[in-house]
Amino acid sequence: NSPPTTIELHQELSLPCPSSGKIATKLDLSLEVDAKARSFALDADGSLAHDNCGFPHEGLTLTVTGDPDIDFAIHSELTGGQLSGSATSSAKGAFNWKASDGRSGRCVIDIETTTDFAAKKRTTEGQVCDFKINESLAWR
Numbered sequence: 001n002s003p004p005t006t007i008e009l010h011q012e013l014s015l016p017c018p019s020s021g022k023i024a025t026k027l028d029l030s031l032e033v034d035a036k037a038r039s040f041a042l043d044a045d046g047s048l049a050h051d052n053c054g055f056p057h058e059g060l061t062l063t064v065t066g067d068p069d070i071d072f073a074i075h076s077e078l079t080g081g082q083l084s085g086s087a088t089s090s091a092k093g094a095f096n097w098k099a100s101d102g103r104s105g106r107c108v109i110d111i112e113t114t115t116d117f118a119a120k121k122r123t124t125e126g127q128v129c130d131f132k133i134n135e136s137l138a139w140r
Helices: none
Strands: 005-016 020-034 039-057 059-081 086-099 104-116 121-128 131-138
Touching: 020 059, 039 086
Parallel strands: none
Antiparallel strands: 005 020, 020 039, 039 059, 059 086, 086 104, 104 121, 121 131
16 A cells, blocks of 8 residues: 555676676666556666676687677566556677687677567567577467
């Protein structure tokens, strides 16, 4: 029975990567909650900035550097205790990578997922590292 409340969060971190380098993260989050109406709205966006970030993988080390970085966003709502409207998430950006065996490349990420609760359908479209993605899932 508390009044409607908005919670906001801004966070920036710089963290070491498993093998070398670092990753910087930024997050801005806003959550509006109305317990009496049984509703909330969540919006978040942020970024990942890889700086010579090394990861061990199957006997190799993969090193990733943002080109530029990876930005992400999400949105979701609940009204009257029920998911409402559309929930969306997206990621966009690119990074350069190199493997300790000499291979290297650039990966572009541009992907969006929309879940339409009224239509009972989730759609994901875009690309990740030259792989095209176009997927729909429906439920009853």
